[in-house]
Amino acid sequence: MRNIFKIVTVVLSLLTLASCSKSTSGNSKLTGIPFNNPRYGNYIKGNAFESQKVPLGMVAIEGGSFTMGQVQDDVMFDWNTTPKSIHVRSFYMDETEVTNSEYFLYIQYIKDVFPPSEKKYKHIYNSVLPDTLVWRKSLGNTDILSENYLRHPAYADYPVVGVSWLQANKYCKWRTDAVNLKKLIDKGYITNIFQNDSLRNYFDTEVFLADSDKLFDGDSTVYKRGIRTRGTARNSQSSFQGRKITQADGVLQQKFRLPTEAEWEFAAKANIENREYNNIRGRKKYAWNGKYSRETNKRFKGDQLANFKQGKGNYSGLSGWSSDGSDIPIKVKSYPPNGFGLYDMSGNVSEWVADVYRPIIDSEANDFNYFRGNIFTKKMIDKDGKVVIADISDNTQVEYETLPNGKIIPKQLPGSVKYIPITKGDTRLRRNFKVSDNTDIGDGDKNSSRFYQDDEDQFSSKPTMYNSPRKPTREIDPFTGEEVLVNDAKKRTTLISNKTRVYKGGSWSDREYWLDPAQRRYLPEYMATNHIGFRCVTDNIGPMSNDKRTAKNPSR
Numbered sequence: 001m002r003n004i005f006k007i008v009t010v011v012l013s014l015l016t017l018a019s020c021s022k023s024t025s026g027n028s029k030l031t032g033i034p035f036n037n038p039r040y041g042n043y044i045k046g047n048a049f050e051s052q053k054v055p056l057g058m059v060a061i062e063g064g065s066f067t068m069g070q071v072q073d074d075v076m077f078d079w080n081t082t083p084k085s086i087h088v089r090s091f092y093m094d095e096t097e098v099t100n101s102e103y104f105l106y107i108q109y110i111k112d113v114f115p116p117s118e119k120k121y122k123h124i125y126n127s128v129l130p131d132t133l134v135w136r137k138s139l140g141n142t143d144i145l146s147e148n149y150l151r152h153p154a155y156a157d158y159p160v161v162g163v164s165w166l167q168a169n170k171y172c173k174w175r176t177d178a179v180n181l182k183k184l185i186d187k188g189y190i191t192n193i194f195q196n197d198s199l200r201n202y203f204d205t206e207v208f209l210a211d212s213d214k215l216f217d218g219d220s221t222v223y224k225r226g227i228r229t230r231g232t233a234r235n236s237q238s239s240f241q242g243r244k245i246t247q248a249d250g251v252l253q254q255k256f257r258l259p260t261e262a263e264w265e266f267a268a269k270a271n272i273e274n275r276e277y278n279n280i281r282g283r284k285k286y287a288w289n290g291k292y293s294r295e296t297n298k299r300f301k302g303d304q305l306a307n308f309k310q311g312k313g314n315y316s317g318l319s320g321w322s323s324d325g326s327d328i329p330i331k332v333k334s335y336p337p338n339g340f341g342l343y344d345m346s347g348n349v350s351e352w353v354a355d356v357y358r359p360i361i362d363s364e365a366n367d368f369n370y371f372r373g374n375i376f377t378k379k380m381i382d383k384d385g386k387v388v389i390a391d392i393s394d395n396t397q398v399e400y401e402t403l404p405n406g407k408i409i410p411k412q413l414p415g416s417v418k419y420i421p422i423t424k425g426d427t428r429l430r431r432n433f434k435v436s437d438n439t440d441i442g443d444g445d446k447n448s449s450r451f452y453q454d455d456e457d458q459f460s461s462k463p464t465m466y467n468s469p470r471k472p473t474r475e476i477d478p479f480t481g482e483e484v485l486v487n488d489a490k491k492r493t494t495l496i497s498n499k500t501r502v503y504k505g506g507s508w509s510d511r512e513y514w515l516d517p518a519q520r521r522y523l524p525e526y527m528a529t530n531h532i533g534f535r536c537v538t539d540n541i542g543p544m545s546n547d548k549r550t551a552k553n554p555s556r
Helices: 002-024 100-113 124-128 143-148 165-186 205-214 261-269 456-460
Strands: 058-061 064-068 084-088 091-094 350-356 377-379 400-402 408-410 419-421 473-476 483-486 500-504 520-524 537-539
Touching (some): 058 261, 064 261, 091 261, 100 165, 124 408, 165 205, 261 350
Antiparallel strands (some): 064 084, 377 419, 400 408, 473 483, 500 520
16 A cells, blocks of 8 residues: 555656646746747747758768878879868768769759740750760760760669759759758648649748748648647638748758868768777778778679779779779769768769869868858848849749850749848958958968058959969850850960869779879869769758767777
8 A cells, every 4th residue: 555655656746747847848948938839929949959860862970070181192293182180060961972863853853843945944954954965075986875874764873974063053952942842741831732733843942931922823822831839729721720930940951062072071081990999090092991992802802892994994894803893983882881881982973072172271271161162142131121032923034144165054043032242241340251252262362462452453453373264255256246155365374263163082984093082173163074973961950979979999
């Protein structure tokens, strides 16, 4: 009897504590004002955020410190891989490069939303198409690849190539929107718009947060419900339930983007494989552990561990022996992953990263999440205080720009939020940044030259540090009367500019030297090749890692 009385007492105590906890858990701990309660202002607080789910197709990369830069002799004498200690934040990265089938989904989606048959959209579809002619060779029989590599099912799981840096960035933006749209449909916030032929299934995450009524041709019946709150009367079954979703609710996926150079190199080196307690033993030459490019396992001994060019006229080795399996890019996951679970970080195709290229990473560069290429902007606000969205009405034409190679691309997709550079007023009395465009900060700008005391007009007339070709001008051909692009004919000393981007990793057409993750090369952001692809990353929100720390000593 006494034991029963004790048990009842304990149960009642627990129920009382749970009741008290439940009644106060949704309140401000410092003021007592309830969150998410319409009777008390409906002030927002997202649900408890325990951990971020790993996005589809990605792996978690726990951040940390590493030595970015040179591992082996600089046989190219570029002097552009000076070692530097860098800290990288945790992030998520695609386990493989974006494949032909995944990119082709993007192409089909864009064609569906912005049909090229409509005059105002005529250049949008073409702007996302990869350049399939990158496979052509003046003295090579390669047209079969130009015709089949992108769309044929035989190459569906091969990495997409012929994509410029600009196109890769646009894909990242679209992927963010596509993932969030699917997530909102799955959670019941939005009806399945793919089943509604009368609606244009264009979705933009930023527009959804800023002014959701501007999406889906203004049809608000698409939204089934929002975030449920306490104290609200239940509406009819057909009306909108709850309040609109905000960024503070933690429902939406973080933005996908290209990795920074530091992130890519950190992920490729995967120093967790040669870590001993709190030290790194040696420096990795490849994405895998070890100093050789051949498999040492008895079953596959002698086969290459990556897809690369092994010598003059030797793209795959001898038939049946010492082969890397392919003479062009190969199906993703054809080789073992590195220590982080990433495939093909050495070989197969090189990959675009976000950074603007500079020959050096100077000693004054930020050692926390280093990145060169920041352009700080802000949302454009109209006179009514609302966010400006690119118009998609029938009377409005899409704004396009012509790239130096003659390709026409939209300045931004119709229906997306407009951004403008930050102004001097936005940076007043700031210590962390002073200008909008930081691509050449401390390396080619006025303050890094001996003309730092000149005013802007004087400085613009001086020779620049990177004397790259200027953007072509449009002129009228006197014979045909047609408008043509005229390239810069002046003698130039370099291809490096603020539009030149870094790409990393060796490819199927590169020699073994370029498999080293520290090596870096560059190409204008509007150009594409048959050996450069890309993969996406997204930021980790919250703690660096949810795993318990364990001592690791690989040598024992």
